[in-house]
Amino acid sequence: MFSYVARRMAYSIPVLLIASFLLFGFVRATFDPTARLRASRDPHAVERERARLGLDKPLVIQYKDWLVKFVHGDWGQSSRSHERVYPMIKRALWNTIQLIFWGILISALLAIGIGIFSAVRQYSLADYAFTGASFVGLAMPPFWFGLIAIQFLAAGPKNWLHLADPPLFFVGLHSVTSTGILDYPRHLVLPVLTLTVQIIASWSRYERASMLDAVNADYVRAARAKGLSPRQVIFKHAFRNALIPLVTVMALDIGLLFGGLIITETIFSIPGMGKLFFDSLLQGDTNVLVAWTVIVAAFVILFNLLADVAYGALDPRIRLA
């Protein structure tokens, strides 16, 4: 097991290096940090700036210089705010992690609950309702759902009931003035709702399918035949086995969320990774974009690895060698 993890880690390093090199080249080819100097009256201004930034060197050398600095913790500074990139990303990551944590917690609980219920009461009215809802959830454009949620759960009620504050906030994660114990959840509900819709829809379908496989398996029939109560059969035997494939899917999906909340964070003005990417892209902030993509890719690779390890750890039939 340990050697498997070590080998996978070693394998992911070249993948990360190649990915970061391609991204570095792509971002460098797309954005010109000296664009603002083109209008300068000094004919040498552009060249001087290019030399200062090292842009006159070949791309491979530029990448090597950047990589050496990156590994040493010097991620350069933002061309927008002249702030260091490292603390910027750290701050953004913390906000995104809060969203992911609450989103995943709620999605997992609801999706597993719905999945088990639909499988145990297959073809019941509730099963059809959940199936229909999940089809709608999967087809829902996330940004539209966010806007509709603001309209009907926050801004609308505020206007209709003439409240001073909307019942749920839709800007940022904290109020500037008031804090209080209710402030944080009131900020969290809408963004978490928006990011969970598609996740709950797809995970509950997945859990339903794997639960159906488990319920119809021989070992469950054996457990029933030996006289266990239906509750014990479902939760001690079927559920635990049906959870294994879901855990893998969950790990893969969580990995994608670190850079995948661009929409949610933009709509709700949450200064997380997605918002950071969006703002940096609009401004052509190369240093932030490159560091961002590498960090996000690293999270995806990490969670892919976790998915494999979890699969091996939960299912003794899988040997990771």
Added chain:
Amino acid sequence: MTTLPNRELLDVPTEENEPLPRAEFADEETAVQSQWRLFWRRFFRHRMAVISTVVLLLLIFVCFSASWLAPYPKNHQNLTLGAVGPSTHHWFGVDDLGRDQVTEMMYAGQISLKIGLAVAVISTLVGTLFGALAGYFSDWTDQVLMRVTDLFLIVPAIAILAIAIKKFGNSATTIILILAGLGWMYIARVVRSQILSIKEKEFVEAARASGASNTRIIVRHLLPNTIGPILVNATLAIAAAIITESTLSFLGFGVQPPTTSWGRMLADAEGYVGTAKAHLLYFPGLALLITVLCVNFIGDGLRDAFDPQSVR
């Protein structure tokens, strides 16, 4: 219909269990016919898929005949109206430039649907070609394909798309090419794995033994047997492309005015959340939702219809 009734009775159960090799040994014409008949029978039994096909065709028809059907000319402004809600003259209301939203949505739908369909067609063709080559020959093309897809899977697609649009521009054609350029790899992976699993079967061996060339084996024997997963994934690609385009438009990276798409209309309406003009939000989003829902149901119906184990 040339199929004899008793022959069909014999054929159906065998095909349910083992459809792929059977088709090769049976008299080709009858086999192909009965397989397609089976397919249609199963598809028509999927009620939601049939309804969705009708709704989607209707939607496509309405959008693309906008020049005849639209109640007002394209981009016709009536500045005295202001943004008012739905009425008998303007079913979906008008925006703040006094443009009728029904008309706007028909023209915007043309762009959204065109991008979705074009991306699906291009990425399916390219993906099928490369997937078949990679799966059949299993040499360096296979290695390159798998490693490249691995690379693209680790960075959020929307991030790469946004940078690419920033670089290559945001006309509808460019967006189609960029979306297809990233979309073909998913289909290629599916086709590759399908080809890998059937290329060792006896009927392929038989074809090779009777002297068929590689091209003939791929085109006549392997690809027809992977048509199910290819079509299912093509429908998924339509849905994904429509959603991705609207998301990019919403972020401001999509088509630019005066061209408009449903996502673009939503981007324009974003500022009206919580105001009296909120009606501008509802209809374009609803159109997106219904389109993607229909496409997904059709995909579901195709999956069931192509699945020999399906009991529907």
